Amino acid sequence: MSTSRRKFLKQSTAYGAAAALAPSLYANSTRAADDIQVGVLFSLTGGLSIVEQSLADATLMAIEEINASGGVMGKMIAPIVEDGASDPKTFNEKASKLVLRDRVPSVFGCYTSASRKAVLPVFERRNNLLFYPTYYEGFECSKNVVYTGAVPNQQLSNFIPWIMNTLGKKKFFIVGSNYIYPREMAKVSKILIEQGGGEWVADEYLELGHSEWGAMVNRIKESGCDVVLSNVVGDSVIAFYREFQNQGLTHDVLPICATVTSEIEIAAMGPEAAVGSYTSFPYFQAVDSDANRAFIERYRAFVGNPNAVTQHAMECSYFQVYLWKQAVEAAGGELTTEAIREGVKGQVFDAPNGKVTVDAQNLHTYLTPRIAQWGADGQGTIIEAYPEPLQPLPYVAYGETPENLFCTSAGLDTSKL
């Protein structure tokens, strides 16, 4: 992490100097004629920087790799790195700066739904393009965002039936952090649970960042459930799993099945608290392929930390730069939003997790759902995977099916909601 921070400092000082020398309106003219500038917008400071720094690193690594292998149609990519500072309002300002002053054709960035919602008006009003790498709650259909992370059906449509059929657990306790993502995930889960003939005994929320789990775990214990579905986010995850262990609950009897707990959270809580629990994501560090092993190695070398872990949103941050490159090439090098959007539709790329395809209708990405069980070494063992990538359905909680799409290239059909 430290190397990239230094790189970032150097870069930002260089751009800062460039901007200071030229009157800001003409900042564009200072760039070399054969470079393509793009925005990179993540939180490099503040509470979310723990995760978002790694997303920025993965993005910069992809850019460096593309440049090293000849760039995009012979042009180098020049990233303009901005810091969202874990604050949606700052995200909005920095997005405006990238779009209006730097006039970048596309921006790679945002992690939380709050930051995406904050920058969305900028990209829609100024007709620019955001590449968004995080798994999120769906319920969005913007023509100015390419979504490369999982949507609820790609995390849950395999997970819930698997819990009921393979684990044989039918009584769910749903618990999450109190904001839109966990609530939408719970909504989709309930539909799937009821379809499969199971039941949910509780649907509980704690505020984001809450770290006193005594009462909630006690309630889980008393509820008579036989599986816990966790949509808990951030460092609450760590307190939750530890309290679960301290109250003597074990994952072989009452497993936690999570949608947010990734390698980063497992490393932070100490793996022994999570041994035996499950997570559903399209990508795990444990994905067994040469492409993934090479990716992990390159990433560790890039950030200068031999123990760095990789996770889902990070992998999406990496491959979405390649999708963008292919889109620009498909557009014949034309850097308008329309051309890149048309170019990205149907793009296929061999990512570390396998083949990914951008859906031509809703600009979301086909990903392969996987389920992993956590081991004592902090790594998952993949115990269930789809044979092929699954179509993204951002409105699945409202009845969207592959035959009846709500979000198409014509926009959102609100009459179906």
Added chain:
Amino acid sequence: MADIIFIGLSLSSILLLIALGLSITYGAMGVINMAHGELVMIGAYTAVLAGIYLNMNLLLALPLAFATSAAVGLLIERVVIRRLYGRIIDTLLATWGVAILLQQAIRLEFGLTFFDIRIDGLGTGLQNVSVPGYLTQPFDLAGITIQPYRTFIIGVTVLLTLLTWVLFYRTRIGMQVRAIMRNPQMAAACGIDVRRVSALTFAYGSGLAGVAGVLLAGFKSVQPDMGASVVVDGFLVVVVGGVGSLLGTVFAAVLLGQVNGVFAVLMNDIVARAVVFGVVIALIMWRPQGLFSFKGR
């Protein structure tokens, strides 16, 4: 029912652990120590580093964290607070600055990240401290499930509270501290070395924060800004209990912890939090000086 009381008791003990040090620095010395949370954080990081480099478990880290936080507290007193006695608002601003400095020192690994040197256990990331196995296995006692780690926290808290009481009410230096609380000029006139006693008191309060940090690290993630949320709870307890009253602090911690526990179990944690703040507002309106208070300076 026993479960609910136990959860409440466990919440109380954590509140008391944080508030104990604060009630000494704020109550006895009139310093609004915004860096108290950061002293808790330093205690937690001491446990993390002791685990990595000295292979010490959580129990052995307790005295070490006390010593580290006390030393940092002593330094803060000597450099900053010493010049600000009697200027209560200025102590708030100055110690807030100290808090930011301490946070950044951990986050930037004492500035070494700029030279590409990494220290395992520091930095922006989340850290954790593992709890010894015998403290995580719950057992049944007379039909009640006992959680050893929380019981251990309650035990340590009771012990530290007793120790503090003995120190303040049964020793010579404790009497001097209480004299300074009432009237520092008069105490100085009677031959008490006010500066030295104040420095030691501040260091003791800081050391207690360090112990709280180690115990919190057992079920929370350790990170540079973990102190910020902690310090608010600490001030709540001290203000409700009455500034400068050890008994008041204990009473307020038990009250707020139990209210929180009962409502968290019967309703949920978000409601419980709101009820706790409601109780605090009501108590402060009813008794602005706190539950137990005496006329001081």
